[in-house]
Amino acid sequence: MREKGKISRRAFLKTAVAGFGGVTLGLKGIGAGAQEKTPAKPKPARKALGVDVIKLGGQGVISGAHADYGWQIQAGATLAIEEINAKGGILGSKLELKFMDEELKPAVAVKNARYLATDWGAHFLFGVDSSGSAMAIGPILPELDRICMFDHASTHRLTEELVYGKGIKQIFRIAAPVYQEANVAALIFKEFPNIKRWAGIQCDYEYGYSVWALFKDTLKKYRPDVEFVSIAWAPFWTMDFSSHISAVMAAKPDAIHATPWAGEGVMLVRQALMLGVFDKIQAWFQSMGGSVDFLEGISNEVAAGKFKDKLWATARYIHNYPDTPENKKFVENFRKRWNRLPNYSAENAYSTIYVFKAAVEKTRSLKTSDLIQGIEGLKIMTPAGERYFRPEDHQAIYSVPGGKVMMDPKYPIPVLGDLKVFPTQAYYRNPPFEPLKMGK
């Protein structure tokens, strides 16, 4: 089934990136239909917003070792758009998507944003995988006079500094930020008295730095007795983690906290297996290990029980939580549509579209200033549970559990089980924010 998934994915990529994201493959029917219809017999009544189509400009990384994330963003957004268009759009206006490759390069991301907003005419911007890209787009949003809903980029600085500090109100984030992998991990493992020596294998860029710093801060608060005995930094394009793994293992840690994600994450834990790490440690926390591409990548190993029940992870949404009708429906539709399970960036993107919908319907306007009002303080039910957009920092507040990676007969790939759920108050940082120090 992964094969089929792949093929459809590749085909999807081609057309989607060809610049007709909305009007792809299976979508053709609806999308194209919609476009012929609207000019054919315009119904003034249905033009509450004065536009035939509401344009959504998305971007994410769709090439390289992290490419699956961009794909998931497109897939989620496309699903939502199809659903909404099928029900007649938003206040009579259909939705159209254009999706571009961010390449994890801030310069490219900014260029995309400018193109989408000022040339293609997007009403909303969303997506963005890399924190660097997010930090670069944020400051130009006022000039572009567009809202950008960040679906994945997770640096705390985006909301804490740019929104709360600098007051850039066009920035919103629907995804849980680094609080997730840093603080949830801390809350889980404060309960393990015999895990005293921690090591880190972290991304050698802001994301890794902030997660590691925050994790250490929080854990220290609850467990003054733990030590952080070794650390290795892995830049983008690390082909071989064995040097990093053996370096941190040299300090004989009880547990390891790791941030490398997507393909690099898979490589990391598989090479850790090769180095017999899981015989030596009590636990391994893989930050975004709850992401579908990661779980797919290690299915065989999990099935063979090679991780000895020691592999823990979280994500910014997992498909088997919460147990609500909304979530069931979403996962079901997503699997029907794409023949894969949704990872968090898919759910984040999917919900993003519905947040836009809610905001437009609430304000009956496409003016950015109105929409900002519309989203601030918004409470909305999404597959990931109820989200609340905190006015101070425009961060969506919702709870995602952490858990152990294990097989579940209900799913073709491993899932997070033995879930540990925490109240958002317990692990989100709350305003007023004091800057996080990233010293050792």
Place this chain on the structure above:
Amino acid sequence: MPGSPFLMNEGKDMETLAFQGLIGLSVAMYLWLLAAGLTIVFGVLGVLNFAHGSLFMLGAYFAFTFYGLWGVNFWLAIVLSLLSVAVVGCFMERFFLRHIYHMDHAYQLLLTFGFILIFDDAVKMVWGGVAKIPAMPSFFEGTVSVVGRPFPVYNLFIIGAGLVVAIVVWLLFEKTWWGKMVRASASDREMASAIGINIPRLFTGVFALGAMLAALGGALGTPVRVVAPGIGAAMIIQAFIITVIGGLGNLKGAFVGAVIVGTLSAYGILLFPVFELFLIFLIMTVVLMVKPQGLFGG
């Protein structure tokens, strides 16, 4: 900076250093396989092949296709991928490089740089942009104990493979008639062709050999590494560094250079987690400044 550059990780006893060195050595072997081809091609053809890393990538992709997708036996898959890349190499040499040997090195760099762009997108077209990670052949799983710590059998195998290749290549150039011809034409093309060596065919052969070595590096990585567009471009700079350190066109230099870079970054990660990247380029620069012909260059 995350911790001062001199933040030392804990527990730096001899065993640790030895183990880390051995790990670094296994990483170094991939680099050696990559650099060997690069330096041979430069030494004989006088071309610095920017696209050499892309041949490494192609090797990985072919191996992944045969072994990971079509389930061909691992060893056979590697052989097949070498041959496929050799064909690509011959094509490159025969139809493109051959026509610019006489030209300024700048054009050689530019031409081969063009090939990087082509290969990167070509693999994207064929295999898609998403990274590929096939399963590892079971007979490579498991570890052996080194200084009391588990060391992967696979890394051991890689070290072995690297050494074997080193010996084979050395024998090839020092002991065989073909090697003698190659060295003759490397030192003096006119003379060589005067004594009836078919230079063009020889050069095609040499380039193919270089391509195969790169491909081998890529192919051996597939079971444990990620296969994605761009890994070639990511690797080539390291290969440059190595060949420059060892001396452009110098095989022994390439081997030593690879070992230096591989182990050094391993120790860099262990000792100064922050400065690894800078360190490597610093070495390259110093070598270029002080002894541009490289540590082993004449």
Place this chain on the structure above:
Amino acid sequence: MKTRVAILVLVILLALLPAIAGKYALYVTIHILLLSIFSLGFNLLFGYTGLLSFGQAGFYAVGAYGCGKILLAYPSLLVGIVGGVVIAGAVSLFLGILCIRHTRMYFSMLTLSFGMMIFSVAWKWRDVTGGDDGLVGIPRAPLEIPGFFKINMTPMENYYYVVLAFAILAIYLFHRIVHSPMGLAIQGIRDSETRAACIGISVRKYRLLSFTIAGLYAGLAGSLLPPLESTVTPPVAHWSYSAEPVLATLLGGIYTFSGPIVGSVLFYLLKDIIVRFTEYWLICLGIIVVVLVMGFRGGVMSIFLKEGGRR
């Protein structure tokens, strides 16, 4: 004469652009102007002096970070840009002394290496450079000379005119340089280092001069970036970014004055347009590069001018 008129028309069109073109077109034009400046400088080194540098992005980045830092501390456009250029010039002078001792691929490797060292500094020296998030929220400060005037730069149009002015100035000066005795001297060095030395030309001195000027141009292009993007991130120092002026120049033609400029236009449009219809724009570029090197080493201009390239 004809060319004079053509240039005049072109300048007028560029001056009128904000009136006729949209925001994005303006943004793209600014980027093209930056790339043109960047490439011109590069070509002084490559086309005119015969040194292929793969580290120009390093100086571009120094200019960008320098200007960004200044603007964050002291919001005055001129101070920022001039400051960035000066710093970049100083750095390139220093590194030039080390680099020009070598030629051919040793020079290329050395510049590559220095460029990447600048890259890793930009990436790692987080207290100063902000790591991979880079310098964020750089203001597009007003153009001001205290006591004389102060122009608000918030509207893109205004900044566009600043960039245009700098670009025209840079191009004009470049024209003067390559058609001056010094320009002839460096071309002599390109054609035959030994011959040049044996007619009394100090090869190193002129290589260093050319290297520094190239650095200044890269620095200028870099300094004009942060006010536009309000962000500077390490990738602008990466070797793959150094490749952009190389490709642009090759595209336009390395032996003609206007080559790098024409090339920059083509390169950027190619990149910007093709990328919208296919994610495979690099392969197109790659094929073009191969064709150019195999066939038309004079670049597009040589095809027009029936000159250059083939040697």
Place this chain on the structure above:
Amino acid sequence: MKEIIRTESLGKYFGEMAAVHEVTLTLQEGLFTSVIGPNGAGKTTLINLLSGYILPDRGRIYFREKEITRLGPDKRVKIGISRSFQVMNIFPRMTVFQNILLPVLSRLNKTSSAFSSLKGQKEAVGEAEKILGEVWLQEEKDFPAGELSHGDQRLLELGIAVATNPQICFLDEPSSGMNPIERIKVLELVKKLASERKTTFIIVEHDMDIVFSLSDWIVVMNRGEVLAEGKPAEIRENQEVRDIYLGEEI
């Protein structure tokens, strides 16, 4: 008659091979001097040493009593030493005119001005034009030098060598690759330039007839050492010289 260049036990060694060994030699101003000798005798190496193109391993070089042993080639040009090359060495991508203009500018120390236009350099331009005339290349003025015929490139090379207005000028086989008629023309030209420009020419030449008919002074080298020197007549009589040129009719 006064000395212009003197060497003291000059030596240049490539590994075992002594390219130039113990050469102690005095060249007189105004004497049209030829350096002859079989291939590998060290003629070119000697010129390379005297023009500063390479530096000696042993010995000293004096120019008008001033030691210049370690002076770089560009510096030597400035004090009046110039040369041409055996293997064609011009500026192929530049026009013929620019090929001449550059050395003139270099002599006038104008090359470092980065913003003045070339046309502005009246003096240099005038002089370059004149030299072009002297070497019969006015028509080819605006050709790319690389596209000239072999013969014309030789003339251009000569032009470049004299354009720095040297007091002494070394010509390494100025007529190589030319047919006999061309040779004579070129060497007649050299002779003419010598008298008009008051330049002392030291040439390396293979064509013995020309050498013996044109030279005032001949230096014979063999195996890196000076075998003999003297007037053409003396050299003709010299037995050792006859031996090394065995077979060839001098």
